[in-house]
Amino acid sequence: MSLDWLIPFVASTAAAATPLIFASLGELVAEKSGVLNLGVEGMMLVGAVTGFAVTLATGHVALGLFAAMAAAMGSSLIFAFLVLTLQTNQVATGLALTLFGVGLSAFAGRGLVGQTIEPLGHIAIPGLSSLPFFGPLLFQFDPMVYLAIAAVLAVGWVLARTRLGLVVRAVGESPHSAHAIGYPVIGLRYAAVLFGGGLAGLAGAYLCLALTPMWVEGMTAGRGWIAVAQVVFATWKPRGILLGAYLFGGVTVLQFHGQGMGLDIPSEFLSMLPYLATIIVLVLISRNPRTILLNKPMSLGQSFRADA
Amino acid sequence: MSRLEARPEPSRVMMLASPLIAALAMLLTGSILFLLLGQDPVHAFFVYFIKPLGTAYGVGELLLKATPLILCGVGLALAFRANVQNIGADGQLTMGAIGGASVALAFPDVQAGWLLPLMLLAGMVAGMAWAAIPALLRTRFHTNEILVSLMLVYVAYLFLSYLVHGPLRDPDGFNFPQSKMFQEAALLPLLHDGLRTNAGFVLALLAVAGAWFFCRRSFAGFRMQVSGMAPAAAAYAGYSEPRNVWLAFLASGALAGLAGVGEVAGPIGQLQPSVSPGYGFTAIIVAYVGRLHPVGVLLASLLMSLLYIGGESVQMEMQLPTAITGVFQGLLLFYLLAADLFIRYRFKPRRPAGAPVAPASGNSPAAGAAAS
Numbered sequence A: 001m002s003l004d005w006l007i008p009f010v011a012s013t014a015a016a017a018t019p020l021i022f023a024s025l026g027e028l029v030a031e032k033s034g035v036l037n038l039g040v041e042g043m044m045l046v047g048a049v050t051g052f053a054v055t056l057a058t059g060h061v062a063l064g065l066f067a068a069m070a071a072a073m074g075s076s077l078i079f080a081f082l083v084l085t086l087q088t089n090q091v092a093t094g095l096a097l098t099l100f101g102v103g104l105s106a107f108a109g110r111g112l113v114g115q116t117i118e119p120l121g122h123i124a125i126p127g128l129s130s131l132p133f134f135g136p137l138l139f140q141f142d143p144m145v146y147l148a149i150a151a152v153l154a155v156g157w158v159l160a161r162t163r164l165g166l167v168v169r170a171v172g173e174s175p176h177s178a179h180a181i182g183y184p185v186i187g188l189r190y191a192a193v194l195f196g197g198g199l200a201g202l203a204g205a206y207l208c209l210a211l212t213p214m215w216v217e218g219m220t221a222g223r224g225w226i227a228v229a230q231v232v233f234a235t236w237k238p239r240g241i242l243l244g245a246y247l248f249g250g251v252t253v254l255q256f257h258g259q260g261m262g263l264d265i266p267s268e269f270l271s272m273l274p275y276l277a278t279i280i281v282l283v284l285i286s287r288n289p290r291t292i293l294l295n296k297p298m299s300l301g302q303s304f305r306a307d308a
Numbered sequence B: 001m002s003r004l005e006a007r008p009e010p011s012r013v014m015m016l017a018s019p020l021i022a023a024l025a026m027l028l029t030g031s032i033l034f035l036l037l038g039q040d041p042v043h044a045f046f047v048y049f050i051k052p053l054g055t056a057y058g059v060g061e062l063l064l065k066a067t068p069l070i071l072c073g074v075g076l077a078l079a080f081r082a083n084v085q086n087i088g089a090d091g092q093l094t095m096g097a098i099g100g101a102s103v104a105l106a107f108p109d110v111q112a113g114w115l116l117p118l119m120l121l122a123g124m125v126a127g128m129a130w131a132a133i134p135a136l137l138r139t140r141f142h143t144n145e146i147l148v149s150l151m152l153v154y155v156a157y158l159f160l161s162y163l164v165h166g167p168l169r170d171p172d173g174f175n176f177p178q179s180k181m182f183q184e185a186a187l188l189p190l191l192h193d194g195l196r197t198n199a200g201f202v203l204a205l206l207a208v209a210g211a212w213f214f215c216r217r218s219f220a221g222f223r224m225q226v227s228g229m230a231p232a233a234a235a236y237a238g239y240s241e242p243r244n245v246w247l248a249f250l251a252s253g254a255l256a257g258l259a260g261v262g263e264v265a266g267p268i269g270q271l272q273p274s275v276s277p278g279y280g281f282t283a284i285i286v287a288y289v290g291r292l293h294p295v296g297v298l299l300a301s302l303l304m305s306l307l308y309i310g311g312e313s314v315q316m317e318m319q320l321p322t323a324i325t326g327v328f329q330g331l332l333l334f335y336l337l338a339a340d341l342f343i344r345y346r347f348k349p350r351r352p353a354g355a356p357v358a359p360a361s362g363n364s365p366a367a368g369a370a371a372s
Helices: A006-032 A040-058 A061-085 A090-108 A134-138 A143-161 A163-173 A175-180 A185-211 A223-233 A238-257 A267-286 A289-295 B012-036 B041-054 B056-081 B089-106 B115-141 B145-165 B200-217 B219-229 B231-236 B241-268 B279-289 B294-318 B324-339
Strands: B004-006 B345-347
Touching: A006 A040, A006 A134, A006 A143, A006 A163, A006 A185, A006 A223, A006 A238, A040 A061, A040 A090, A040 A185, A040 A223, A061 A090, A061 A185, A061 B324, A090 B279, A090 B324, A143 A163, A143 A185, A143 A238, A163 A175, A163 A185, A175 A185, A185 A223, A223 A238, A223 A267, A223 B145, A238 A267, A267 A289, A267 B115, A267 B145, B012 B041, B012 B294, B012 B324, B041 B056, B041 B294, B056 B089, B056 B200, B056 B219, B056 B241, B056 B279, B056 B294, B089 B115, B089 B145, B089 B241, B089 B279, B115 B145, B115 B241, B200 B219, B200 B241, B200 B294, B219 B231, B219 B241, B231 B241, B241 B279, B279 B294, B279 B324, B294 B324
Parallel strands: none
Antiparallel strands: B004 B345
């Protein structure tokens, strides 16, 4: 049996998984510090439109990626100020950030619709990429695919093995104890939210600089929300995000390859699969409330006021 | 934060003033935005906020666009009061539109009076059915209702897209992805000749009155609000948590579904690939700005509706993109959340050293809005 279909399938799976990895990983760090940011979708859109505009203007994808991170971090700063300094409700403020990001990106991107750019190039890893079959299968992606995997490993290592990671987790589990022994709870949470914003921006930029090299209004199509859901089914563990994102990448790609593989199903139903899969996986993981209770950062979603 | 101190009790004045402060801050930011876009801010302000209301037709449009916002917003306000985070109203609205349209398209030759009520009923049932999924998954499997209800929005959009491209497409419609136009009996009657405002607005007002009565006068409404505000007290009193979740989802789903029928049986008159420019999401802002109070929702809907038609007005007159509406909406919610700080806190009066300072409260579990 020929395995030729596998190479494009894996390539598009990796491309679909990469933005999810970045966005979920950023959200995971924010949630580990105790902040639930439901604005991922909005931050991704802000990042996407900025990344596309800057790339279009300068011709440099790298500049676009940096600009996307900066812009999304800026939008996450609004959220952080409201939630951390003004102590607003995290759910409501996150929704506000998403609604604002959707509006702002549509507004800012009005002149970009229909423009195209040269998408992010692929790199062939010297040596490995010339292997028969495995070379094209695993070693000829664009650099962001590898960067996403490296980021998961790095964040996992920092959270589990370093002092910084320990402090971030302490702030998320028990902000009052962390504060009592002298850690800057609010400062660390600011940093975690900004980190999440930067990665969401990268995720958004990847969509319009690599996945589909153009800007379309609302092009994230719920990926930001899927990223939030993924943190839950990864049970707040970075390696779970890697697994989840590739699983979802595969499901997403099914809608493009499904009809080619002879599935006689209207394309709309195949497009529903990622959303339905998200619901099903959420149900499976939440079925036992203890799974969530044991893994969720204890102070997730609660405001913290140092001078109490 | 050192300049702030907790109030002994939440301020009622700020509770009502906060939406007004937010609206003013939004207008101010909007003027600056217009300035940055190279427009005369006074003229832009006039075109955006005043001119649309200068004609009877404009006021009619205001009420027309407010209708789905009121219906969805009242439902979401009920749900948020019960601490049920239904953010999938746009999906429930879409399914409601599909439900109502299916009835109209199933009886293309009927001109009888029972058709419209049946459509409204079908839309409400469809909206409820869609809302029942997150309710079931939350009560049965503890699944987060925010994510489930949101995912179902995209599923509903895709289902609508499938229907208008496939089974419900008008066979004589030159392959356009839309259904047949509805017959006269399947359309909501207009309230006034020359205006597009229809009987849906009356239904929306009835929903406001009904929700007010439910919250203030009924035991079921009381139970639901206690469950939302003080889950422990509700559990101690023996109020059922699952029943609270179901009630909140079914009520908000039914109202969103009704809003969906109102769109297809009103200004649209057929089923199209998109039946809502995100009314279900705007209704989230409406619910918060309206302080989760039915009458507040009514007023907030009118403001949001003005943002929509003002956006169209500046597009026609000044070639500014309508997307500016979304920016204004997002800003409004940001400002509201920030202004709500002063419901629970106030600036410290300057006093001599050593004067007693009220102790600050610790965590704030819910938005100040939820405390209404």
